[in-house]
Amino acid sequence: MALTIATPTANFSCFSASNETLFSSSPFQPLKFPRFWPWQKVKMGPLTVSPMGFGTWAWGNQLLWGYQQSMDCELQQTFNLAVENGINLFDTADSYGTGRLNGQSEKLLGKFIREFQGQKGARDDIVIATKFAAYPWRLTPGQFVKACKSSLDRMQIEQIGIGQLHWSTANYAPLQESALWDGLVAMYEKGLVRGVGVSNYGPKQLVKIHDYLKARGVPLCSAQVQFSLLSIGEDQMEIKDICNSLGIRLIAYSPLGLGMLTGKYTTSNLPRGPRGLLFSQIIPGLEPLLRSIRQIAQKRQKTIPQVAINWCICKDTIPIPGVKTVKQAEENLGALGWRLTSDELLQLEYAARESPRKMIQNIFQTR
Numbered sequence: 001m002a003l004t005i006a007t008p009t010a011n012f013s014c015f016s017a018s019n020e021t022l023f024s025s026s027p028f029q030p031l032k033f034p035r036f037w038p039w040q041k042v043k044m045g046p047l048t049v050s051p052m053g054f055g056t057w058a059w060g061n062q063l064l065w066g067y068q069q070s071m072d073c074e075l076q077q078t079f080n081l082a083v084e085n086g087i088n089l090f091d092t093a094d095s096y097g098t099g100r101l102n103g104q105s106e107k108l109l110g111k112f113i114r115e116f117q118g119q120k121g122a123r124d125d126i127v128i129a130t131k132f133a134a135y136p137w138r139l140t141p142g143q144f145v146k147a148c149k150s151s152l153d154r155m156q157i158e159q160i161g162i163g164q165l166h167w168s169t170a171n172y173a174p175l176q177e178s179a180l181w182d183g184l185v186a187m188y189e190k191g192l193v194r195g196v197g198v199s200n201y202g203p204k205q206l207v208k209i210h211d212y213l214k215a216r217g218v219p220l221c222s223a224q225v226q227f228s229l230l231s232i233g234e235d236q237m238e239i240k241d242i243c244n245s246l247g248i249r250l251i252a253y254s255p256l257g258l259g260m261l262t263g264k265y266t267t268s269n270l271p272r273g274p275r276g277l278l279f280s281q282i283i284p285g286l287e288p289l290l291r292s293i294r295q296i297a298q299k300r301q302k303t304i305p306q307v308a309i310n311w312c313i314c315k316d317t318i319p320i321p322g323v324k325t326v327k328q329a330e331e332n333l334g335a336l337g338w339r340l341t342s343d344e345l346l347q348l349e350y351a352a353r354e355s356p357r358k359m360i361q362n363i364f365q366t367r
C-alpha cells in the first residue's frame with residue numbers, strides 16, 4: 001500500500017464525477033475498457049504508478065494560474081475522476097501555493113484523498129510525489145526531515161510516496177548540496193518516504209547524486225525535468241539516457257508547455273499574468289509544430305493535448321500534465337490507451353526542431 005491516511009475525516013462536500021471507463025459492475029451496462037491495463041503500470045523504485053500522473057502546481061497558485069478557492073469543488077471532482085480512471089500519481093511541492101495559500105496544493109491533495117468516495121483500493125494505491133524546496137535556511141538533514149513532517153501534516157498522511165528535492169543548489173550554493181542529499185537519506189531512513197527523487201537535476205548532477213545515494217543504500221527512483229515537444233534539447237536526451245541506464249524514472253513536467261501545446265492560446269488570446277508575457281514570445285513561432293500536432297490529432301481522432309502528452313509517454317517518460325478542470329482531466333485521460341507510430345514521432349520531432357523558439361529552461365536546472 002502506497003499511502004496511509006492518518007486521520008480519516010469524511011466530509012463529502014463535492015460529488016465524484018462519474019466514472020466512464022472502469023469496468024461496470026452492473027449486468028445491464030456495457031463493459032467499458034479501462035484507460036490502461038494493469039501490466040501497463042510503471043515501476044518507479046518500490047512503487048508502481050500509472051503511465052501518466054497529474055500535476056497540481058496550479059492548485060493554490062493565484063499569480064501564475066489564477067487559482068481561487070471557489071475552484072476547489074471542481075478540483076476535487078477532477079481528482080476523483082483521475083483516481084477512478086486509474087491515475088495514482090500526483091505531483092505537488094511544499095512551496096506550491098502563493099502568499100497565504102502556501103502549502104495549499106498539498107492540503108487540497110490530502111483533503112481530496114480523505115474524502116475520496118470511490119474504491120478504497122484505488123485510494124490506498126495513490127502515490128504522492130511531493131517536492132522539498134532547497135530554501136537557503138534548510139542547511140541540515142534535520143531541517144529536511146522537519147520539512148517532510150510538515151508536508152505529512154498538511155496532507156494528513158503517514159508516508160509520502162516519493163520525496164523529491166525540488167532543485168539542486170549546485171549552481172549558486174554548492175556547499176548546501178550535501179545537506180540536501182543527506183536530507184533525502186534521513187527522510188528515507190526514518191520511513192517518512194517510500195522512495196526519493198530529484199527535480200531540475202542535469203545529467204552531471206544526476207549521476208553524482210545517484211552514486212551518492214547508492215553508496216548510502218538509498219535508491220533514486222525518479223528525476224523530473226521539463227520535457228515536452230517544446231522542451232527537447234540535448235540535455236533532456238542525455239538525462240533520459242542516464243535515467244534509462246541507471247533505472248531512474250523520468251517524470252516529464254510541463255508536458256503541455258504550460259498550456260501552449262493545447263492549441264487554445266494564440267497571440268490574440270493569451271492567458272493573463274506572467275504566462276501571457278512568456279507565451280507572446282514563443283507562440284508566434286509555434287505554428288509549424290501546432291500544425292503538425294493538429295494534423296496527427298485529426299488523423300488519429302485525438303485532440304492536440306492528447307497527442308502532446310502521448311508523445312511524452314512514447315518517449316518512456318511519465319508525463320504529469322497540470323489540470324484545473326474536469327474537462328481538462330477527461331481530455332488528458334484520452335492520452336492513454338494508444339500510441340503514436342514511429343513515423344508520427346519523427347514528424348513531431350522534426351516540427352519541434354523547426355520551431356524557432358523553445359520553452360525557457362527552469363532557472364534552477366543544472367548541468
Ligand SMILES: NC(=O)c1ccc[n+]([C@@H]2O[C@H](COP(=O)([O-])OP(=O)(O)OC[C@H]3O[C@@H](n4cnc5c(N)ncnc54)[C@H](OP(=O)(O)O)[C@@H]3O)[C@@H](O)[C@H]2O)c1
Pocket residue numbers: 054055056057058065091092131166199200224252253254255256257258259260262264271305320321322323324327328329331332362
Ligand atoms: N519540478 C519543477 O520544477 C516543476 C516545474 C513546473 C511544473 N512541475 C509539475 O508539473 C506539472 C505540470 O506542469 P505545468 O502545470 O507547469 O504545465 P503543463 O502541464 O504543461 O500545462 C498545464 C496547464 O495547461 C492547461 N491545460 C491542461 N490540460 C488542458 C487541456 N486538456 N485543454 C486545455 N488546457 C489544458 C491548464 O491551464 P490553463 O487552463 O490555465 O491554460 C493547465 O494548468 C505541474 O502541475 C507540477 O506538478 C514541476
